[in-house]
Amino acid sequence: MNIVVCVKHVPDAQSDRTFNESDSTTDREGVDGLLSELDEYAVEAALKLVEEGEGEVTVLTIGPAQAADAVKKALQMGADKGVHVSDEAIHGSDAVATSLVLAEAIRKIGSPDLVLTGMASTDGTMGVVPAMLAERLGVPQVTYASELTVSDGTATIRRDGDTASETIVATLPALVSVTDQINEPRYPSFKGIMAAKKKPVETWSLADLGVDASQVGLDAAWTKVESFTKRPPRQQGQIVTDEGDGGTRLAEFLSAQKFI
Amino acid sequence: MPTEEGEELLALTREICDKALRPRADEAEERAAGSPELPRDIFRTLGRAGLLSLPYPEEYGGGGQPYEVYLQVVEEIASAWMSIAVGVSVHSLTCYPLARFGTESQRRALLPAMLSGEQLGAYCLSERQAGSDVGSMTTRATPDGPATPRSYRVKGTKAWISHAGHADFYTAFVRTSDDGSRGLSCLVVPGDAPGLAFGTPEKKMGLHCDPVAEVHFEGVEVAADRLVGTPGQGMAIALSALDSGRLGIAAAATGLAQAALDLAVRYALDREQFGRPIADFEGLAFLLADMEAAVTSSRATYLHAARLHDAGRPFSREAAVAKLVCTDAAMQVTTDAVQVLGGAGYTRDFPAERYFREAKVTQIFEGTNQIQRLVISRQLLRG
Ligand SMILES: Cc1cc2nc3c(=O)[nH]c(=O)nc-3n(C[C@H](O)[C@H](O)[C@H](O)COP(=O)(O)OP(=O)(O)OC[C@H]3O[C@@H](n4cnc5c(N)ncnc54)[C@H](O)[C@@H]3O)c2cc1C
Numbered sequence: 001m002n003i004v005v006c007v008k009h010v011p012d013a014q015s016d017r018t019f020n021e022s023d024s025t026t027d028r029e030g031v032d033g034l035l036s037e038l039d040e041y042a043v044e045a046a047l048k049l050v051e052e053g054e055g056e057v058t059v060l061t062i063g064p065a066q067a068a069d070a071v072k073k074a075l076q077m078g079a080d081k082g083v084h085v086s087d088e089a090i091h092g093s094d095a096v097a098t099s100l101v102l103a104e105a106i107r108k109i110g111s112p113d114l115v116l117t118g119m120a121s122t123d124g125t126m127g128v129v130p131a132m133l134a135e136r137l138g139v140p141q142v143t144y145a146s147e148l149t150v151s152d153g154t155a156t157i158r159r160d161g162d163t164a165s166e167t168i169v170a171t172l173p174a175l176v177s178v179t180d181q182i183n184e185p186r187y188p189s190f191k192g193i194m195a196a197k198k199k200p201v202e203t204w205s206l207a208d209l210g211v212d213a214s215q216v217g218l219d220a221a222w223t224k225v226e227s228f229t230k231r232p233p234r235q236q237g238q239i240v241t242d243e244g245d246g247g248t249r250l251a252e253f254l255s256a257q258k259f260i
Numbered sequence: 261m262p263t264e265e266g267e268e269l270l271a272l273t274r275e276i277c278d279k280a281l282r283p284r285a286d287e288a289e290e291r292a293a294g295s296p297e298l299p300r301d302i303f304r305t306l307g308r309a310g311l312l313s314l315p316y317p318e319e320y321g322g323g324g325q326p327y328e329v330y331l332q333v334v335e336e337i338a339s340a341w342m343s344i345a346v347g348v349s350v351h352s353l354t355c356y357p358l359a360r361f362g363t364e365s366q367r368r369a370l371l372p373a374m375l376s377g378e379q380l381g382a383y384c385l386s387e388r389q390a391g392s393d394v395g396s397m398t399t400r401a402t403p404d405g406p407a408t409p410r411s412y413r414v415k416g417t418k419a420w421i422s423h424a425g426h427a428d429f430y431t432a433f434v435r436t437s438d439d440g441s442r443g444l445s446c447l448v449v450p451g452d453a454p455g456l457a458f459g460t461p462e463k464k465m466g467l468h469c470d471p472v473a474e475v476h477f478e479g480v481e482v483a484a485d486r487l488v489g490t491p492g493q494g495m496a497i498a499l500s501a502l503d504s505g506r507l508g509i510a511a512a513a514t515g516l517a518q519a520a521l522d523l524a525v526r527y528a529l530d531r532e533q534f535g536r537p538i539a540d541f542e543g544l545a546f547l548l549a550d551m552e553a554a555v556t557s558s559r560a561t562y563l564h565a566a567r568l569h570d571a572g573r574p575f576s577r578e579a580a581v582a583k584l585v586c587t588d589a590a591m592q593v594t595t596d597a598v599q600v601l602g603g604a605g606y607t608r609d610f611p612a613e614r615y616f617r618e619a620k621v622t623q624i625f626e627g628t629n630q631i632q633r634l635v636i637s638r639q640l641l642r643g
Contacts, residue, residue, distance in 0.1 A: 187276050190310030190323055193268050 001055035001150065003046040004112040006102055006133070007039040007074055009067035010123040017123070023218060024225040025092045026123060028064055035070040038118035040185035041178050043074045045148055046116050048183065056080045058109055062090060062101055068201070075196035076188035082201035083109060089206055092218025095124075099132035101216060104209040106137060114155065115175040119144055127177075134175035142170045146181040266329040272309060273333045277340035280305055285341040286611055292468035296461040298426045299469055300380075302344055303351075307377025311337075312351055315504075316359050320371035327504070327566040331511035335559070338515025339522075342618040343469035345515060347380070349508030350422045350470075353626075354381025354431040356501040357446050361489040370448060370486075374429060382427035383505075384418040384449075384475055385498055391420075392631050394433070395441030395495060399477060401434040409484045412436075412447065414455075414477040420625075424473035425458035427451050432477070433498050436491045444494030448486045455480035466617030503576045504569070506583040506626050510562040513590035513622040517558060520590075520597035520615040521551045527601050527610075544600065551596050554589040561585045580627075580635040587622035587629060594619040 011017045012032040020027050035043075046057045059074040061067050062085045071082035085105050093101070106115060115137065120127035134141030145157035146165075155174050159166045160181065170176075188196075206213055214220060240249050254260045261267050280302060288299055306312050314330040316322025323330075330352075338345035355374050358366060373379055390397040399416025403409030414434055421430075430449040437443035449456070459474030489497050525548060528539035538544050565578035594616040598605035605612040623629045 187280075187305065187309045188272055189308060190269055190272065190314075193272060194265065 001049060001053055001113045002058070002110070003049060003055065003114045003116060004058045004060055004106050004109055005039070005042050005046045005074065005079065006115065006117045006129075007043065007059050007061050007070050008036045008118075008121045008123075009033045009061060009063045009070035010036045010121055013122060019225070019228050023092060024228055025218065028066065033066050033069060035073040036118060036122045038120060038122055038180060039070070039074075040077075040118075041180055041182050042116040042118045043077055043079060044183045044185040045145075045176075045178050046114075047078045047186070049114070049148075049150055055113070058083060058112070060102065060105055060109065061085070062093075062098060062105075064091075068203075071201055072196060073188065075199045075201070076192045077186055078188075078192055079199075081199055084201060084203045085205075085209065086203055087206045087213075089213035089217050092221060092224075093216045094221035094223060095126055095128045095132060096222055097216040097220055099129050099136055101206070101209065101211055102129070102133050103136035104211050105204065106133075108204070108209060111173060113172045114150065115139070115173070117175070117177045119177050119179050130175060130177035137173075137175065140170035140174045141177075142168050142174060143177040145176050145178045148176055148178065148182060261332070262326060262328055266325070266332070269314075269323075269325070269329060270332060270336060273311060273336045276305065276309060276311070277336060281337065281340040281344060285343075286614070288341075289343065289466075289468050289614060290608070292471075296464070296468050296471035298347075298423065298471050299344070300426065302341075303347060303380055304378070306337075306344070306348065307379075310377060312348060312377045312380075313355070313375035315352060316355060316371070316375055320359070320367055321375040322359075322371075326570040327507060328563060328570055331507055331562060331566050334508050334511040335515035335518070338512040339519040340515075341469075342512065342516050342615075343467050345512040346467060346470050346509070347423065349505060349512055350383055351381050352508055353501055353505035354383045354427075354429070356504055357431055357488045357497045358448055360500065361446070361493070361497050366485065366488070379428035380423055380426060382421050382423040382430045382475070383501075384421050384430050384432035386418060386420045388417070388419045392628060394498065395444070397433065397435055397444065399432070399434045401436050401445060401447060401482070403436070403484070411484055412482050412487065414447065414449070414480045414482055416477050418475040418477075420462070420472055421475045422470050422472050424461075424471065424475050426471065430456070430475060431488075432475075433494050434477075436494075439492065441495040442492050444498070445491045446488040446494045446497045447482050448488060449477075449480060449482050450486075453480045453482065465620060466614060467621055502626055503579045506579045506632075507562055507565055507569070509622055509626050510558070510565075510579075510582040510586035513586040513619065514555060514558040514562060516615055516619055516622070517551075517555045517586075517590040517593040520594045520612060520619075521548070521555055523610065523612060523615075524548060524551065524597040524600040527604070531602075538600075547596055547600065551593045554593050558582075558586040558589045577636055577639040580632040580639075583626065584629050584632040584636070587619070590619040590622055 012034050015032050018027045057079040058081050059071050059079045060083045061070050068084050117130045142157045144159045146160045147158035149156050153172050154169050156169050314323035314325040318324040334345050387397050401412040401414045404411050428451045432447050436445040455478040457476040461471045461473045531538050562582040565575050565582045568575035597612045598616050601612045
């Protein structure tokens with residue numbers, strides 16, 4: 001079974017995340033980035049499926065030069081090869097354009113049996129790309145999988161809702177997005193790190209995919225961030241000194257905040 | 261770092277420390293204080309990542325890394341969780357006799373499993389009456405026949421054994437003749453051998469996730485092909501293994517001191533007295549400077565010995581110097597960290613007091629620091 005895992009390189013949530021002053025897009029240059037943690041679950045799910053049977057795991061990312069690190073991490077974990085789509089024109093693309101480029105890249109990779117994604121990126125957190133991508137590829141989409149098994153040409157997932165867990169079956173080829181409940185992503189091993197250096201990674205431009213630059217980027221985006229303001233630093237809390245009426249004043253505060 | 265490979269290895273170690281070790285250390289140590297507990301799953305994670313076999317040849321399943329790299333990995337782990345770093349160092353030590361003194365067929369037969377990352381070893385040298393004075397040990401291995409024995413029967417009790425009852429194999433030093441320290445031999449005993457029994461874990465001052473207990477050999481039969489080196493070579497093997505093992509403890513002590521320093525610096529910048537962060541007071545800033553100097557010189561000292569080791573040069577004296585310097589520095593730095601935190605340092609709300617308790621044992625095990633001075637002065641004066 002051949003699997004393509006779509007992964008995203010995102011700014012490290014542990015460090016300061018900012019927007020570019022000029023066009024209000026996420027700053028991806030001046031910050032430390034890493035493989036989106038939610039995508040690690042998709043990589044792990046793919047590796048498990050291939051280890052049980054056979055086939056190849058290809059990781060696919062779109063992003064500037066540093067995004068290659070996300071591919072590298074997935075290869076270190078055990079994926080077989082990588083594809084990095086990188087093109088100046090992609091800067092500022094929205095989810096619609098992202099799904100277009102991913103779809104074309106997946107067609108060029110070859111028709112996989114399964115496309116896996118995380119449930120959302122940890123920076124944009126929209127979670128719509130998987131559905132759009134499935135639509136563009138014309139394959140069934142089963143999203144938010146907390147469990148995934150594949151057999152006899154079908155993928156079966158469990159989706160946990162607030163009130164019920166659904167079991168959903170899709171025929172392959174299909175697209176599955178996975179949650180952080182599905183598995184415990186492995187760490188790369190030292191041997192995996194060494195092996196990753198020899199694994200093939202292709203870098204494609206929009207021209208390689210036959211995508212016209214006018215279909216992507218900030219100008220083609222359906223939505224755009226007009227302006228941004230930094231969240232103000234947290235104010236010091238209000239201190240209630242008990243002068244006999246402490247209890248009443250605490251209750252007043254809580255009721256003013258609608259806690260009680 | 262001598263290689264890019266080493267850099268990547270350290271980055272991997274940091275990731276695992278940040279995600280799997282650091283967040284669990286405080287609570288696990290606190291819980292294990294009541295009843296010692298080995299976090300076996302952590303060693304599995306490290307093993308699968310390839311971090312339990314770094315300084316051994318790749319052909320036997322090791323990572324093929326120089327000590328200069330391996331020890332920095334140990335330091336990094338220690339800065340996240342000391343018990344685990346000590347465990348990694350002890351495991352490395354248990355593989356050493358076979359890797360260094362075993363025959364080719366012994367290495368092929370036993371090392372790959374020991375280095376697979378799935379197994380953990382224990383090092384059985386000390387006894388109640390034979391601590392610093394290793395040569396006086398009484399645990400005895402009796403051959404089943406005079407000429408070429410097929411097996412040995414082992415009787416006796418080892419004390420203070422890390423991983424006792426949890427280990428997959430026991431690298432044990434035993435008496436095979438009455439010829440004092442020339443009458444010792446080394447055996448690698450399988451963890452499931454009949455007749456192996458374990459005492460209740462010691463109630464220690466710290467390092468609670470490194471359970472230490474007695475190992476009783478109640479007539480354990482060990483195949484003769486598990487004897488490492490020649491009968492009588494045991495003392496030489498044990499001392500050679502300790503030369504390398506001490507470097508592991510030196511690196512771990514450095515990591516522990518670094519953790520204490522980092523905590524102290526963060527606290528000093530945050531805590532205000534007399535209307536200013538306490539770090540603004542020179543009396544305290546200079547204390548922090550001394551701590552930094554101690555940590556940095558510790559690191560340089562163990563790396564110096566490691567580089568001699570990696571170059572194939574004699575390094576025994578430098579290893580003893582490193583053990584002495586790094587562990588004394590760790591004791592000083594962790595003591596000072598408690599001081600920087602004031603009353604908070606004396607409580608369990610912060611890990612400073614834990615670091616302090618953990619530092620103490622590094623001056624004691626793998627040869628007390630008095631014994632290190634003995635090693636250093638003997639080599640110095642022998643010329
Ligand atoms: C947490 C922990 C884990 C351990 N793990 C292991 C393990 O896995 N395997 C193992 O084999 N052992 C292990 N040990 C044992 C450790 O190596 C011994 O405790 C150590 O070698 C000291 O021996 P002792 O405790 O008998 O002290 P003693 O030898 O009785 O020493 C008592 C004091 O006398 C001093 N002294 C002794 N002889 C001299 C001398 N000639 N000159 C000057 N001073 C001297 C010592 O420095 C010390 O201060 C562990 C110990 C601890 C505490």
